[in-house]
Amino acid sequence: MATSAPQSGTVVEFNDGVGLGLLRADDSGANFEFHCTALLDGSRTVEVGARVEFELLPGHGGRLEANRIRKFPSNSQS
Template sequence: MGPGRTSRRSGAVAAFDDGSGLGEVVDEAGDRWPFHCTAVADGSRTIAAGTAVAFTLVPGRAGRWEAADLRPA
């Protein structure tokens, strides 16, 4: 079983590349979760590294979990 989609997690954006639209969030437990720019909830498709966020986890491509619905915390 993977992590539950409905549970919100807290963390911070560890890295984000505007060119590729790919980033990574680190949650409070230290787990790292990839995300795509379309996961930024405000529709801006960009977010600064170091931004504190709340997010959910969803099944992504290739069977791995990804961060989604990223919102500033």
């Protein structure tokens, strides 16, 4: 399965109860769903507004989903 080049974006929604979220890509402004298991740090949670790097992979129903998500260090925010 081919992966996309890494992209950056921002988490715009996250539901801890079901582990599902939505992030917005910086370059296109498109929104992509993700599951907490896609977070590479193993934390299973992420804050809304967090800056991330991700790759796109085909998901449920063939739609692209964010995967292999890496959180940017929070100390880079002012």
